[in-house]
Amino acid sequence: MNYIGSKYSLLSFLEESINTVIDGDCSVFCDLFAGTGIVGSHFKDKGYCIIANDIQYYSYVLNRHYIGNHTELEFEKLRIVIPGIEYSLNKSIFVCDYLSQLEGVEGFVFNNYCDGGTSRGKIQRQYFSDENGKKCDAIRVTIEKWKNEGLINEDEYFFLLASLLESIDKYANTASVYGAFLKKLKKTAQKTFKLEPAKLITNDQEHQVYNEDINTLLKRITGDVLYLDPPYNREKAKKTKVFDVDGINLEEHCVCESCGSGQPRLN
Secondary structure: OOOOOOOHHHHHHHHHHHHOOOOOOOOEEEEOOOOOOHHHHHHHHOOOEEEEEOOOHHHHHHHHHHHHOOOOOOOHHHHHOOOOHHHOOOHHHHHHHHHHOOOOOOOHHHHHHEHHHHOOOOOOOOOEOHHHHHHHHHHHHHHHHHHHOOOOOHHHHHHHHHHHHHHHHOOOOOOOOOOOOOOOOOHHHHOOOOOOOOOOOOOOOOOEEEOOOHHHHOOOOOOOEEEOOOOOOHHHHHHOOOOEEOOEEHHHHOOEEEOOOOOEEEO
């Protein structure tokens, strides 16, 4: 998804840099400002056991799937509501296709982020087309209903939420991020929304995913590699503490430093 500060383009650099200072005995990778989970997912794919954390709940949702889920999802209990799913070779795709065909409803997204739902209010918004906003609401309501009825387990629940977050972002009527919407619906925002399954990285490791303050979490976990990518815009930087781990001041061992503008730069 669109995300300011994503390290996708730096994954090779990060892996090479980390490999120069660790040995073959390192197996637990801690990513404690996980964001969209792009770094943790990369090292999970390399065979590491991942401990991921972020205080933002949307981030927890993404990481709970990308990091936490590591075996194929079966959706066994959905057989009673989705005919034919037991014969599908890829049940995740089958469930997403089913949800994509739901009739839209006027819910939270439509009423707060679409032109049709906000046209009579004080603030008009057009982050999504009316059709896609309603479709998103229908899918979100159905996912929660299935969870409350015990038709999906926790792994399946967070897979579906992550898939919805990733998918609806591709139909947003924004330039890139959600600071503002465009006056007219752009071409991609006019397309009919389709729920696509979020990527699943399978391996034989058990992973841990948290939605906590890092200052509290650091006291309870142990690992081999500690990767920290804290918020670094000027306002958030003022509130970001310098962490002390096992008596080591991380500010003295950081791979970056602040330039005059308050933004980090590589040494």
